[in-house]
Each structure stands twice: as C-alpha cells, then as structure tokens.
Amino acid sequence: MGASQSTESNLTARIQRHLSKIVVAPSFAASLFFVYGFILWTGYMAFSKSRMLPVWDWAGLRQYERLWQMERWHVAIENLLVFGGLFIVTCLIIGCLLAVLLDQRIRAEGVLRTIFLYPMALSFIVTGTVWKWLLNPGLGLESMMHDLGWTSFKFDWLVNSDMAIYTVVIAAVWQASGFVMAMFLAALRGVDQDIIRAAYMDGASLPRIYFGIIIPSIRPVFLSAIVVLAHLAVKSFDLVIALTGGGPGYSSDLPATFMYTMAFQRNQLGVGAASAMMMLATVMAIIVPYLYSELRGGKKNG
Amino acid sequence: MYLRKTILATGVAISALATASFAHAEPTAEVLHWWTSGGEAKAVAALKEDFEAHGGKWVDSPVAGGGGDAAMTVLRSRVLSGDAPAAVQLKGPAIQDWAEQGALADLNDVAEAEGWDKVIPPAIQAVMKYEGDYVAVPVNIHRIDWIWANPTLLAKVGATDAPKSWDEFNALADKLKAAGITPLAHGGQPWQDATVFETVVLGLGGPEFFQKALVDLDEDALKSDTMKAVFDQMRKIRGYVDADFPGRDWNLATAMVMNGEAAMQIMGDWAKGEFLAAGKVPGKDFLCSAAPSDHGYLFNVDSFAMFNVSGDDKVEGQKLLAELIVGEKFQETFNLLKGSIPARLGVPLDKFDDCAKKSEADLLAAQEAGGFLPSMAHGMALRGHLSGAIVDVVTAHFNSDMSSDEAVSRLVEAVELAKD
Numbered sequence: 029m030g031a032s033q034s035t036e037s038n039l040t041a042r043i044q045r046h047l048s049k050i051v052v053a054p055s056f057a058a059s060l061f062f063v064y065g066f067i068l069w070t071g072y073m074a075f076s077k078s079r080m081l082p083v084w085d086w087a088g089l090r091q092y093e094r095l096w097q098m099e100r101w102h103v104a105i106e107n108l109l110v111f112g113g114l115f116i117v118t119c120l121i122i123g124c125l126l127a128v129l130l131d132q133r134i135r136a137e138g139v140l141r142t143i144f145l146y147p148m149a150l151s152f153i154v155t156g157t158v159w160k161w162l163l164n165p166g167l168g169l170e171s172m173m174h175d176l177g178w179t180s181f182k183f184d185w186l187v188n189s190d191m192a193i194y195t196v197v198i199a200a201v202w203q204a205s206g207f208v209m210a211m212f213l214a215a216l217r218g219v220d221q222d223i224i225r226a227a228y229m230d231g232a233s234l235p236r237i238y239f240g241i242i243i244p245s246i247r248p249v250f251l252s253a254i255v256v257l258a259h260l261a262v263k264s265f266d267l268v269i270a271l272t273g274g275g276p277g278y279s280s281d282l283p284a285t286f287m288y289t290m291a292f293q294r295n296q297l298g299v300g301a302a303s304a305m306m307m308l309a310t311v312m313a314i315i316v317p318y319l320y321s322e323l324r325g326g327k328k329n330g
Numbered sequence: 331m332y333l334r335k336t337i338l339a340t341g342v343a344i345s346a347l348a349t350a351s352f353a354h355a356e357p358t359a360e361v362l363h364w365w366t367s368g369g370e371a372k373a374v375a376a377l378k379e380d381f382e383a384h385g386g387k388w389v390d391s392p393v394a395g396g397g398g399d400a401a402m403t404v405l406r407s408r409v410l411s412g413d414a415p416a417a418v419q420l421k422g423p424a425i426q427d428w429a430e431q432g433a434l435a436d437l438n439d440v441a442e443a444e445g446w447d448k449v450i451p452p453a454i455q456a457v458m459k460y461e462g463d464y465v466a467v468p469v470n471i472h473r474i475d476w477i478w479a480n481p482t483l484l485a486k487v488g489a490t491d492a493p494k495s496w497d498e499f500n501a502l503a504d505k506l507k508a509a510g511i512t513p514l515a516h517g518g519q520p521w522q523d524a525t526v527f528e529t530v531v532l533g534l535g536g537p538e539f540f541q542k543a544l545v546d547l548d549e550d551a552l553k554s555d556t557m558k559a560v561f562d563q564m565r566k567i568r569g570y571v572d573a574d575f576p577g578r579d580w581n582l583a584t585a586m587v588m589n590g591e592a593a594m595q596i597m598g599d600w601a602k603g604e605f606l607a608a609g610k611v612p613g614k615d616f617l618c619s620a621a622p623s624d625h626g627y628l629f630n631v632d633s634f635a636m637f638n639v640s641g642d643d644k645v646e647g648q649k650l651l652a653e654l655i656v657g658e659k660f661q662e663t664f665n666l667l668k669g670s671i672p673a674r675l676g677v678p679l680d681k682f683d684d685c686a687k688k689s690e691a692d693l694l695a696a697q698e699a700g701g702f703l704p705s706m707a708h709g710m711a712l713r714g715h716l717s718g719a720i721v722d723v724v725t726a727h728f729n730s731d732m733s734s735d736e737a738v739s740r741l742v743e744a745v746e747l748a749k750d
Contacts, residue, residue, distance in 0.1 A: 079715070080427050081406065097747050099740065100722055166574035187518070187576040189729045276518050276576040277729035278722060292399050294718040295427065 067308065073301035080295040091298040100278050101303065104286040107193045108310075111282065112261035114197045115204070119257055120250065122201065123208025128238060130209070131216045141213070144206040152203065156270025159199040160186070189279035192272050196264075196280060199271055204260065208253050215246040251318065258314045262307055283307050357647035360389035361634070362408075363419035364401045367394075369603055373667040380660055386650050387643075391415055409433050414637035416648045420466065422457060422710040425635050429460035435636045435645075437464040440652050449674040450656070451693070453702050454631055457710065466635040467655045468673035470665050473689050474598045474628035474705045475529040475621040478584065478605070481614075483511050483593040492594065492619040496533050496563060499622060503570045506593050514567060515583040515592035518576035520725040522583075524707035524717075526596045527724045530563050532626040537701035540626065544706040547716065547749070553742050561727060561734035568728055576729070587616065596621060598630060598708070602685055603669035618685035620692055627696035630708040631673055719748035 043050070074092065077085040095101050126144055130137055147155065162168040163186040173181035185191035219242050227237050265284035272280040274289075281289075283303055291300025359381065365374045378388045393401035401419065408414050414433060428434055441447065441464040447455065450468060458466045479492045484502075487509050493499040503513035516522060532540045535556045542551035551557065572592065575583075584604040586592040595601060605616050612618055620627075634655060636648050654660050661672035662681065671679070671686050671693070679687050696702040704710035706717050723744050727737040 081410065081431060094747060094750075099726070099744070160577070164574065164577075184573065187574060189576075192576075273519065273577055275520070275725075275729070277520065277523075277725040279726075279729060289718070292403060294714045296715050 070301045070304050073297060074305045076298055076301075078297035078301070080297070082297060087298065091302040095299050095302045095306070098299075100281060101283075101286060103278060104281045104283045104303075107280060107282055108262065110193055111197055111200070111264075112258065114194070115200050115261050116254060116257045118197065118201045119205045119208045120253060122205040123253070124212050124243075126205070126209040127212030127216055130213055141210070144209050146206065147203045148207045150203065152264070152267040153270045155199050155203045156267045159195065159202070160271050163195050163198075186272065187276060189276040192276060192280040196268055196271055196282075200261075200264065200267055203267075204257065208257070211249055211253055212246065215249040216242065219245055251321075255314060255318050259311050262311050262314075283310075356385065356387040356643060357650045358387040358389060358643045359417055359647035359651045360391055360415040361417045361419075361651070362391040362393065362401060362405060362415040363634075364393055364398050365419065366392045369607075369667045369669065373664045376663045376667065377655065377660055380654050380663075381651060384650055384654065386647050389415075409637070414639065416639050416644055417634040417636055417651055419632065420635040421631060421633050422704070422708075423713045424709065425457065425466045425633065426460055427713065428635060428637075429465050433637055434460065434465035435638050435648060437467070437636055437649070437652050440464075440649050444653060444656060446656055446674075449676055451673075451675060451697060451702065453697070453704070454629070454673060457631060457704065458633060466633045467652050468631045468633045469655055469661070470632050470668055470670035471673050471689075471693065472598050472600060472630040472632075472670045472708075473620075473692070474525060474630055474708060475532055475623060475626060476597060476599055476601070477617075477619050477621050478587055478595045478597060478601050479617040479619065480587050480590055480593055481617055483590055484617075486511065492617055493622060495622045496530070500563075500566060503566075503594075507570065512572045512586070512592040513570040513594060515586035515595040516567075516571040516575050517578035517580050517583045518571075518729065519579070520721050521707055522580055522597075523725045523728045524721045525598065526567060527560070527564060527728075528628060528706045529596050529621045529623075530560050530567070531557075532628060532701075532703070533621055533623040534560050534563060536624045537626045537696075537699070537703055540628075540703055544720070545704065545711045547712070547745050549742060549745075552745060553738050557738050557741070558734045561737045564724070564728055565734065598705075599685065599689065600669055602683075606669070606683070612684050618688065620688075624701065625692075625696050625699035626701040626703065627692055628703055628705045629693075630705045630710055632670075633673075715748050716745065719744040 072084075073082060075087060075089070076091075077083055077087040130140060130144075134140075163183070165171065165182075165184045165187060170181060170183045173183075185195045223241060223245075224237060227241055232240070263284055264282060265288065268274060268280060268282050268285050274281045274285050283306065287300050287303045287307065290296040290303060361374075361377075363374060365371055374392075378390065381388050391404075393404050398419070405415075405418055405420075409428075409431075420428065425434070446464065450458070451471075454468050454471070458464055458468055477492045481490075483506070484490065484492070487502065487505040489502055489505075493502050506513040516526065528540070528544060531544060535543065535551075539551060539554075539556055542548040543554075543557060580597055580601070581604050583592070583595050584597065584601045587595045588605060588608055588610060599618070602612070602618065605612070610616050634651075636652060639645060639648060656674060658672075658674070658677050661674055661677050665672050665686075666681055669686075671682065671689050675690075675694075679690060693702060706712055706720065709717060711717065712720070720741065723737060723741045726732065726740070727734075732740075
C-alpha cells in the first residue's frame, strides 16, 4: 500500500512538474500547424501555377512578376502607405492627447474612459457600416447640413475616388484611438510622481513637464502602440469591405482586399498567395526589429 | 421441423425485405446553391418540391453570402476532400474549369432521352457541354441589355419610349438633365459599371465586334477606334448619373426609377422583379425595352453543374434532378418566380408578363441574326481572371477622369497580363 501511494504521489509530482507544458502542448501544436504550416504552404503556392485549385507545378517567380505588373496592386500598396501612415500618426496623437487630458485627475474619469474605449468593442463591420451611412452624401452628414440650410456644404469623400481611402482612415481612427488612449493612460499612471513633484518645485510649467519628462519616459509605449497599429493597418480588411467595398472602382483597395479578390473571386490562387506573402513580409519588417530590440533590451535589463 | 420452417420463412422474409428496400433506395441529391433569399429561395423550394414528388431525397446545402464566393470556397474544399455535392449552382466558363479538373459527371444519356439538343439554344448548349458531353443543366435565361424606364418622367421631356439608338439616348439624357431629372439610375459597383459597359459595346460595336472584343479577346478589336468610342460613351454616361451613385446597390437604383427620382436604368431583367414586387405594371408604370443594338441579346444563364458522385442512389438522384430541371414544368415555375425566361425553347409563355414575352421574341430574332451572345460582366463569356481584368479597367475609367486612349491601352495591357 505504501508503495502504491508513493508511485501515486510520484505521478502527481511528475504531472505537476510538466503541467504547464501539457496544457500548452495542444495549442502549441495547433498553432505550429495552422499558422506556421499554412504560412509555408502559402509560400509554396506563391511559387506554383495555381489558379482555381492548388497545384504543385513550379512557376518560379512568375506570380510575383504578375503581381507587380498589376495596376490594382500598386493602388493597393499606395493606399496602404497612405492609410497606414495617417492611421498610426493620427491614432497616436489623439490617443496621447486624450490620455494626457484624462490624466488631470478629473471628475467622472471612469465614465469618459469607457466612452472613449467603447468603439474598440465594436466589430470593424459595424464601424464600417455606420460610417458608410454617416459619410454618404445623400444620407448622412452632407444631407443633414443641407436640410439645416447650409446648402454649400460639401463632403463627398466616400464617393470620390481620390479621397475614399481617407474615409477609411477616419473610421479606423475613431475605432482605435480609444485603445491607444488606454495604453498611454496606463503608462502615464506608472510614471513616478516624485519626479513630477520635483520638477514642479523647480518651477517647470505643465507642458514642459509633459514634453520634457513624462512623454520621454513612456517611450516604450509608443513603440508598442505603433507595432499594434501597424499590423492592424496591414491586415485591415472588413473595414474597407463594409465602408467602401474597395470602391469607387478599386480606388480604396488595400492589400488584404486585393488578396481576397484574387484568391477567392478570380481563381488566381497563385497571385493571391504572392500578395499574401508580400503582406507577411511587410508585417515582418515591422515586427522583427521590434522583437529584436525588445529581446536585446530584456537581456540588458536582466 | 416446424422451427426450421420458421427460420427459413423468416430468412426469406428478411432477404425479401432487404431486396425490396434496396430496390427502393431513394434517389438522393445534395444541392449546393446560394439562392437563399426572396424569389430565388422560393424558386429553389419549387425545385425541391418537384424532386420530392418524384420520390427523391433532397439534401439542401445553401451557402449564403458573397454572391457565391463563399459557396465556391466550400465547393473547392469538398471536391479536394473527395466528397462533392451532386449538383452545384455554377455558371459560364467556371463549368469548363471544373470539367477540366475531371470533376463533372456525364449527363449524355439523360440528354438523349429528353432530347435536350432540340430544345436548348445552341449558344447555351456550348456553355453546358465539355468536349461534346453535357455536364451541366441550364435553369433560366436572363437578358442583360435592358433599359428600364419611367414613362412619366420621359413624358415630361416629350418622349414616349426608351431610345432606339445611342445618339437618341444621349439626346434624351441631355434633355432630361436640362429638365432637372437624373437621366440614369446607376449603382457604382464594379459589376454594374461592367453591365453598362458591355451593353454599350454591344450597341456601338454590334454583335460581331462584341464577340471579337469581349469573347475572343482579339487585340485589334480591343484597341480599335470602336472601343475608344465605347469609352467616350461611358464618359458621357458618367455625366448622366447622380452624384451619390458609388456603392449603391442595384435594387436601390431600380427603386429610383420606380419612385420617379431617375428616368432610366440599364440592368438585367432581375430588375423587373423589383417593379413587379412593388405592384407596378409593365407598359404602364414602367417600360422594358432592349438597349439599342443591332439584334443583339446578351444572356446570363444560371445552371447546375453535376459533379461525380458514387453510389447508385446518388447517381439516380442526380439524373432525376437533371431531368426535372430541364423539364417544362420546372422551367415555367422557376422562371415565373425569378423573373427570367425558360432556358428551353417552346415552353408556353401564357403565364409570363409582356417583358418576358418580348425577351423570348428578341432571343429568337437575335439567334437568327447571330447576336445571341454571352454576357462578359456576369461571367458567361470569359473566365474569372480575364473578365476581372477587364472590369478593373472599366470601373477605374468610369470612376476617374481617365482618357479613352489611356483606358484602351490599359485594357490591352490588363488582358495581356491576365492571359498568361
């Protein structure tokens, strides 16, 4: 009996020792297969002659050549630069500003914080649809202003092929800036109050304190926010589909919508895979240096 | 002794039962489609009822959304895993794509028994056959090149009928515009831009040019002066639509004609369903007339492709389904619900409205004159990547201030790129 008890406790001890690994193993295996396995598979597809169904015939770089010859892909890439750049910068500015204002120990801060953060809880489809109605000249803002008597008011970005991509920026900023605010707010609260008090003693003005002390000390949060926003920008798909449908024409196409069109609507799996790999490369270009600096920084601190 | 007899009798009875049930194995057919709303859903239900009345077992696999994209994704995975549905809503050259993969079943014995060659128009037969064998069955014929007009608005500028030539169209549209009426209701979605575009190609270039340019993709036709004239006309049409057109759905554009907010719409005859659903009477509340062309007729035919299935019950079910789909009864019921006309000729059209009767009369005339042609914008004439490349250029031209010369050179380039 004593022997069996000891094996039992032995087993329990072993399970306990490996519990974390056992629990993590299934999701590790699943992500190894479904994420990295499929990345490899997509990578191969980009070198194949696939059209309607996946085939294994080698086509070399042909799909990439075709991709870069497509006018529509260039439009998608330019839109990504415009959208990504404006989205990230505007979100950072608005998010940071809101965080600083909320940080002034004001009344009802909890309520305001919830209000600003709430758009993040919505799906991009909802955001896109609502902003589509708001920005539609015949239904939304413009027609409301006309009804109020301001008939010269004109705001037709949604239906203007040069400006449509900016409406996507507006909707995306509305959605994500509250989230950035929350990140900054958390960081601001983490700043050592003694330093700020010391600065007060020295007679520094409030803006000076923010620009000279607080914002530099929360620099890592900027980096995190940029990384989060950048990958949101690269993979954004549903917002464009709901808001502009890639239109007018294909003027507000982004790489993700381009990929969907090619792979699922036009029987061009090869080109679709090639564009997906280009998107992956873009994300890697952002993430890898970030991870590198993080890991290196970790070692230094550790 | 008694016991043995009983056992024997039971054995016989069981085997008899078994054979009986085997002989009566229900013909089964799984049908993958995306007709999930409105008149389309009713039309599919009609087929299901008919199939079940003939002793079949219907397995419904509707995949809603995405205008069939979602269904195609499902289909791909089903075929790759070796478990294809018996019948799949599929149309145009996509049928040939799947036939090339060896995924489609041969329907020739049903076709011969039912005499399909005699009742289905040859141009549609060509779409349904792969290397001479029937692999799919047509359910309807939609005409694309219609002009739907509001007679009250036309009367305001003294017109009684829709225009008979594109010059007349422009003159009428100018008059309407001067009178403060939006001449054309249009929804700025790529497929709608392409619908107008191909109607203009057929009108200005004629059937022969349409065949060369948008079916055979002949480079000389694509960069010809006629094509430039087509883009010039598209630029004019851009001036005839209201400012809020981008992104508008086709049925909202139809509603504009219905409610007197715009005079005309160029759209396939599914638009008729919107008018009829609102209780409007053809010839009185709205006019249906062919867009100007020299005996042209652009068709869009929905069909079911029959995939390879195994098992007697499934093969039987598939054949029964194919037979019923092409049968007169289903063709009538379905098309009354869907707003199109039967894909088999000779079905009495007594129950159909005047627009449908006109559609069939025009079809026969067009067939005589060689103008019965597959639609490019609706995936009948070209494979997806080719029509997609053309639609990209058309919609980019329509939604910007690109010149006709540039549009033509881009068109040639895009087609060249998509071909290889």
